[in-house]
Amino acid sequence: MPVLSYREAIRAAxxxxxxxxxNVVVMGEEVAQFNGxxxxxxxxxxxxxxxxxxxxxxxxxxFIGVGxxxxxxxxxxxxELMFWSFSYVAFDQIVNNAGNIRYMSGGLIxxxxxxxxxxxxxxxxxxxxxxxxxxxxxSHPGIKVVCPATPYDAKGLMKAAIRDNDPVYVMENTILxxxxxxxxxxxxxxxxxxxxVKRVGADLTIVAHGRAVLTSLKAAEILEKEHGVSVEVVDxxxxxxLDEATVLASVxxxxxxxxxxxxxxxxxxxxxxxxxxxxxxxxDLDAPIGRxxxxxxxxxxxxxxxxxxIPNPARVVEGALKVLA
Amino acid sequence: MADIIDMPKLSxxxxxxxxxxxxVKEGDTLAFGDxxxxxxxxxxxxxxxxxxxxxxxxxxxxxxxxxxxGSPICAIGKKGExxxxxxxxxxxxxxxxxxxxxxxxxxxxxxxxxxSTGVSCAPQALPAVSGDRVAASPYAKRMAEKAGVNLxxxxxxxxxxxxxxxxxxxxxSAPAAPTGPVNVAVAAPADGKGIQPDADVPVSNMRQTIAxxxxxxxxxxxxxxxxxxxxxxxxLALRETLNKRLAEAAGKDAKDAxxxxxxxxxLKASAEALRRVPAVNASWAGTSxxxxxxxxxxxxxxxEDGLVxxxxxxxxxxxxxxxxxxxxxxIAKARAKKLTPAEMSGSxxxxxxxxxxxxxxxxGIINVPNAAILSVGATVAKPVVDAQGRIMVGQRMxxxxxxxxxxxxxxxxxxxxxxxxxxxxxxxxxML
Numbered sequence: 001m002p003v004l005s006y007r008e009a010i011r012a013a014x015x016x017x018x019x020x021x022x023n024v025v026v027m028g029e030e031v032a033q034f035n036g037x038x039x040x041x042x043x044x045x046x047x048x049x050x051x052x053x054x055x056x057x058x059x060x061x062x063f064i065g066v067g068x069x070x071x072x073x074x075x076x077x078x079x080e081l082m083f084w085s086f087s088y089v090a091f092d093q094i095v096n097n098a099g100n101i102r103y104m105s106g107g108l109i110x111x112x113x114x115x116x117x118x119x120x121x122x123x124x125x126x127x128x129x130x131x132x133x134x135x136x137x138x139s140h141p142g143i144k145v146v147c148p149a150t151p152y153d154a155k156g157l158m159k160a161a162i163r164d165n166d167p168v169y170v171m172e173n174t175i176l177x178x179x180x181x182x183x184x185x186x187x188x189x190x191x192x193x194x195x196x197v198k199r200v201g202a203d204l205t206i207v208a209h210g211r212a213v214l215t216s217l218k219a220a221e222i223l224e225k226e227h228g229v230s231v232e233v234v235d236x237x238x239x240x241x242l243d244e245a246t247v248l249a250s251v252x253x254x255x256x257x258x259x260x261x262x263x264x265x266x267x268x269x270x271x272x273x274x275x276x277x278x279x280x281x282x283x284d285l286d287a288p289i290g291r292x293x294x295x296x297x298x299x300x301x302x303x304x305x306x307x308x309x310i311p312n313p314a315r316v317v318e319g320a321l322k323v324l325a
Numbered sequence: 326m327a328d329i330i331d332m333p334k335l336s337x338x339x340x341x342x343x344x345x346x347x348x349v350k351e352g353d354t355l356a357f358g359d360x361x362x363x364x365x366x367x368x369x370x371x372x373x374x375x376x377x378x379x380x381x382x383x384x385x386x387x388x389x390x391x392x393x394x395g396s397p398i399c400a401i402g403k404k405g406e407x408x409x410x411x412x413x414x415x416x417x418x419x420x421x422x423x424x425x426x427x428x429x430x431x432x433x434x435x436x437x438x439x440x441s442t443g444v445s446c447a448p449q450a451l452p453a454v455s456g457d458r459v460a461a462s463p464y465a466k467r468m469a470e471k472a473g474v475n476l477x478x479x480x481x482x483x484x485x486x487x488x489x490x491x492x493x494x495x496x497x498s499a500p501a502a503p504t505g506p507v508n509v510a511v512a513a514p515a516d517g518k519g520i521q522p523d524a525d526v527p528v529s530n531m532r533q534t535i536a537x538x539x540x541x542x543x544x545x546x547x548x549x550x551x552x553x554x555x556x557x558x559x560x561l562a563l564r565e566t567l568n569k570r571l572a573e574a575a576g577k578d579a580k581d582a583x584x585x586x587x588x589x590x591x592l593k594a595s596a597e598a599l600r601r602v603p604a605v606n607a608s609w610a611g612t613s614x615x616x617x618x619x620x621x622x623x624x625x626x627x628x629e630d631g632l633v634x635x636x637x638x639x640x641x642x643x644x645x646x647x648x649x650x651x652x653x654x655x656i657a658k659a660r661a662k663k664l665t666p667a668e669m670s671g672s673x674x675x676x677x678x679x680x681x682x683x684x685x686x687x688x689g690i691i692n693v694p695n696a697a698i699l700s701v702g703a704t705v706a707k708p709v710v711d712a713q714g715r716i717m718v719g720q721r722m723x724x725x726x727x728x729x730x731x732x733x734x735x736x737x738x739x740x741x742x743x744x745x746x747x748x749x750x751x752x753x754x755x756m757l
Binding site: 287 | 466
């Protein structure tokens with residue numbers, strides 16, 4: 001099976017969907033002539049031309065609005081945000097318009113838009129460029145949010161997102177763009193709302209999404225080697241729709257849960273998960289649900305401190321041992 | 326105000342407990358979880374843990390005393406406080422008898438620091454458990470209910486003394502506290518040489534349970550008795566073959582191989598015979614007769630100081646091998662006094678076997694609420710007349726059935742024995 005980087009896997013998804021469906025277009029700042037700020041869209045202009053791969057002005061509220069309008073008329077735009085942090089200036093479009101149009105039109109108008117781009121801290125770019133808005137966005141009914149952790153999932157989720165008839169927001173991660181993994185050549189999708197058990201274990205369930213999955217897998221290795229603990233790692237992949245069944249099945253197996261995310265803790269994705277688990281698997285819990293998330297402060301600019309702010313394997317191991325006490 | 330500790334109810338059927346001995350004395354300072362005393366119930370001897378930190382003000386009942394459940398045994402309060410009268414406790418305020426409520430004073434003394442909540446206020450110290458609750462995880466609670474384990478009697482290994490799943494698993498499989506010393510008050514040998522004095526041996530709770538239950542059975546259940554002789558030769562031959570093959574299959578682990586006993590075959594055959602004659606797998610319920618859907622087989626295990634009857638559940642659905650493995654595990658637990666009350670209750674039929682002592686035939690007393698008990702004698706070589714009228718050496722085993730005539734009539738009992746005899750004489754039928 002070919003080995004692709006996370007960046008190449010997303011590009012492969014875009015290329016395949018551009019080729020498959022003439023209504024698919026790619027739009028965003030510098031996606032065409034500059035080949036993308038992070039080179040995800042490299043070569044697409046040459047291959048598909050300026051009517052399918054479109055550079056936009058530096059105005060998120062404007063060009064996201066263009067994409068939403070186009071999607072309401074049957075186009076399937078894939079919009080690139082240079083950072084998801086910039087989505088905040090387009091919040092009215094992203095949440096109010098895209099998220100509500102199907103409901104407010106009584107189901108007459110769909111909004112099959114995809115908005116994608118990196119949403120992560122950890123790169124020393126400061127508080128205003130390091131937001132992880134998956135929890136904020138997923139709290140709105142009508143919006144779907146996915147956070148791929150591996151090249152395989154990145155391609156499969158991107159293709160599923162493009163084919164979905166509702167707004168789907170894909171949160172990528174600049175730190176993962178060069179990560180390599182096996183990605184099939186053939187057409188496949190990872191359905192929205194399907195979590196994945198990335199590691200099978202018996203004593204503790206770690207639920208994570210995005211890069212936190214990889215951090216958790218490293219922590220699981222350490223826990224196995226140094227503490228003799230068998231850890232199961234569940235990758236949510238999709239925040240909304242949420243695969244409750246896979247999470248609950250793992251909890252019912254191990255009876256102990258640690259939730260790991262790179263979000264800030266307050267009203268984070270894991271706050272919702274903790275509610276879900278205690279409500280639906282209360283009698284299976286052998287310990288209070290544990291959480292490891294980013295330290296609750298604006299993203300720290302000082303690099304050594306930022307490295308501690310975001311969950312790292314050592315902090316996940318510490319959190320796991322607390323749940324296992 | 327001082328708290329009065331009562332004799333706890335440590336098993337479903339416990340009405341009286343013997344306070345075997347005190348592990349603490351008046352004036353001792355007690356922490357949560359300290360062992361106060363050992364209490365012998367009708368099933369086992371168990372340790373009573375302290376749930377109220379304080380000073381032991383007064384012991385109301387000395388070691389050796391027998392007390393009804395709920396009677397005051399001691400008082401715990403503050404140092405220097407006067408011990409209340411044992412009867413002073415207001416009845417409505419009485420604590421739940423079992424499980425003994427666990428006060429979380431110790432846990433509360435160790436404040437837990439909450440995770441960052443995003444609210445910029447000082448972390449509050451939260452007690453792990455509030456009020457008179459046993460600190461146990463939801464999973465541990467569910468496990469305890471399933472296993473019939475009293476959570477209040479466990480010492481939790483989780484944070485703040487929380488009982489967690491593994492504690493329940495350990496308790497369910499751990500040996501009950503060793504049976505306490507029985508006060509054998511033998512008179513000191515006096516000068517009367519050669520004269521053996523009589524001895525009054527205090528009755529253990531197990532013995533008392535045996536006495537009570539069997540007397541109740543014998544005086545309330547109209548027993549009738551049927552007996553038949555079984556040709557045990559095919560069964561012995563099959564047993565030898567199977568055991569040989571099991572040993573071979575085990576290879577170098579042959580000494581650990583499963584060895585089927587005659588009793589295992591009888592249990593399996595009984596389950597099948599009960600399936601064929603379900604009228605015997607029933608109970609007298611006063612105004613109705615309850616026929617049981619499943620066969621829960623009890624069998625007698627003799628102990629040094631009595632007898633217990635562990636139960637193989639759903640025997641009708643188990644293979645010979647499963648029945649044998651489970652029976653062996655239960656016997657081992659019985660001898661180690663590890664059987665839980667749940668493992669000794671709920672039977673629908675009982676087998677008792679004295680064949681190993683050379684007893685050729687007998688009739689057991691029905692184990693209420695069963696409708697019958699099967700009594701198995703020794704297999705004896707003796708002359709028999711075969712189908713051609715020749716005298717041969719036969720292997721014969723006598724089995725006796727005691728039936729509850731309110732539930733089972735003679736004919737049904739006879740049909741059952743007939744079915745059982747057929748199973749034993751053509752043991753290949755057990756494979757079906």
